[in-house]
Each structure stands twice: as C-alpha cells, then as structure tokens.
Amino acid sequence: MKLSEINRVLGTRLDNGAPETEIRGVAGIEAAGPGQLTFIANPKYSAAARTTKASAVIVSEDFPALKTAMLRSKNPYLDFARALELFYTPPQYAPGIHPTAVVHPSACFGAGTHIGPYVVVQEDVEIGKNAVLLAHAVVYRGVKIGDNLVAHAHAVVREFCRIGNNVVLQNGVVIGGDGFGFAKDSKGHWHKIVQSGPTVIEDDVEIQANACIDRASVGETRIARGAKIDNLVQVGHGSRVGEDTLLCAQAGLAGSTDVGKNVILAGQVGVAGHCKIGDGAVATAQSGIPNDVAAGAVVSGYPAMDNKLWLRCVAVFNRLPEIARALRRKDGE
16 A cells, blocks of 8 residues: 555655555554554654654654654554554454354344354344354343444353444453342351343443453443453443443452543552542552542552652652661661
8 A cells, every 4th residue: 555545544644755655564663664654652662763664654743853754643543543454354254143053033133243153142132233243152131232243252241231332342251240249148148139230331332351241239230332341351230331431451340330431440450349430530550449539530559549649659668668777777876
C-alpha cells in the first residue's frame, strides 16, 4: 500500500516523505524495518524514532522533524491502531451450524450466524444477526443476545443473561456465573444464597480471556456500553461498571461495587464491596480500595490514597532504615 494512501485513509499529514513509498506492514518502533510503518506516542521512545529503520513513522503534530517520513497525527496511538487494520484481515466464518453443535429447536438466530464445533445453545435463546460462536461455546437457556456477537472457544453465557450488540467474549469468559453469596446458619454452616439476577452486557463491550462477570442475588450485574475488561478480571455480583471504563488484568470488584464512567482500574486493583468509584477516577496497579473514591481522583497503594501523597510516602518508606539509624544516634547522645 502506498504511503499516500495510508495518509489519506488515516487523515494524517505527510511530512518529509515520498508519497509513492510502498508500505507492506506495521511494527513496533525498535523492530520496524524498511517497508514498514511504525509510531511513537510515548516520549521515552523519542530517541528510538531517530534511529528507526522504518520507512515511515506516525508522530504527533508537534513532534520534532525526523529524516524518516512522518505522518503527523492528532492521536498517533489511535492512528497506528487504525493502520494495523489496513494490514490484518481477521478470520472469516461462514454462516451455518456445525454438525457436532447441539442447538435446541426453540433457539433462534439472525442471518449470517456461525455456530462452530461442539457449541451448545439451550432452549429459548435469541441471538441476532452475524453472530460467531466458536468451538465449545455454551449459551444457557433464556439468553438474549444482539447482533455481531463474537464468542471465542469455551466462552459461557449463563441462564437469562442479556447481551447487546457488537460484544466480544474472548476465550474462557464466564458471563453470569453464580455470585459468591452464602449465609451462615445456627450450626455455623454456610447456606447458599440463590443468585437469581442476570448479568447484563451492553453494546460495544469486550471481555477478555478467563474474566468472570457474576450474576446477582437480586437485581442485576451490569457492564455499560463501551467498557473493556481485561484477562482474569472478577466482577462480583450486583456490581455496575460504567461506560468506557477499563478494568485491567486481575482487577477484582467485590459484590455491589459501583464503578463510574471512564474509570481506569490498573492491574491487580482490588475494590471492597459496596464501594463507589466516581467518574474518571484512576487507580494505579495493585491499589487496594476499601472506601469510596471521588470522581477524577488518582489513587495508589493500600489503603488507596491520593497518588501524590502515596509517592511521598513511598519515598519516605525507602528511607526508613536511614531515618531509624539517625533517631537511634540522637537518642544515644
């Protein structure tokens, strides 16, 4: 593909490059070679941009000039993602039902649906058009799903859950598994609380491998439009995750957690039950959140505190041996 065509499709501005340059693929800035397109969005890779062997680099509009051809962009990271789509064709799945699939006669599907090997679809399921259910995916009874579902191998959608349009379930995802609810009886034994409420997944959500979104004991568990949930994330029963929120790998929400819009919970963040995380809040990796977090806050550590305060605390913590020695010397005077 000509560099000029990529520039046109992305809506970037070509600077210091031959429009007829042939681009055959994309790569990271340190691995890219001739005939490839790369990008820089993180300032720490600025030096690599000056030594890259790539034929062209997507850069910000104010990035210093390079000898390499540049596509100047308002959002280099996004435009690189769009460039990847120009060179990668995802697998296509022909409509039809594989002979090994087990599909209840009452289940109904829209046009263009692909049901792969050993898929199980139970009674009273409704799935919209252009769905793809790959090997060993299971959809329990009474589930309602919109258009353009992609359910990868071993994804499971439990009974009566509801899923919107353009949803991707990566391998091993469990939607609507029982919430972790037990009440202790007079003998000290745990009595299971029926998990009767469904999980609801709105439009444009992607849930990645082996994440679990539990059903509710009463009410519902809801993942709002555009949320993205990473591998091995746990969303407890009765929780709500707001629009365009990111839950990164191994994050965990205890039951009845309310997470707002555009929140980022980084890897291994844990949130105690019944907490509210305000819109636009950010929790850095491995933070533990036992209380509510205000909208727009950036928190770190355990118990989670303002990120700037946490950084100061960490700096002091690293000096504790030195401070202790100084105090002992002072006490000995």
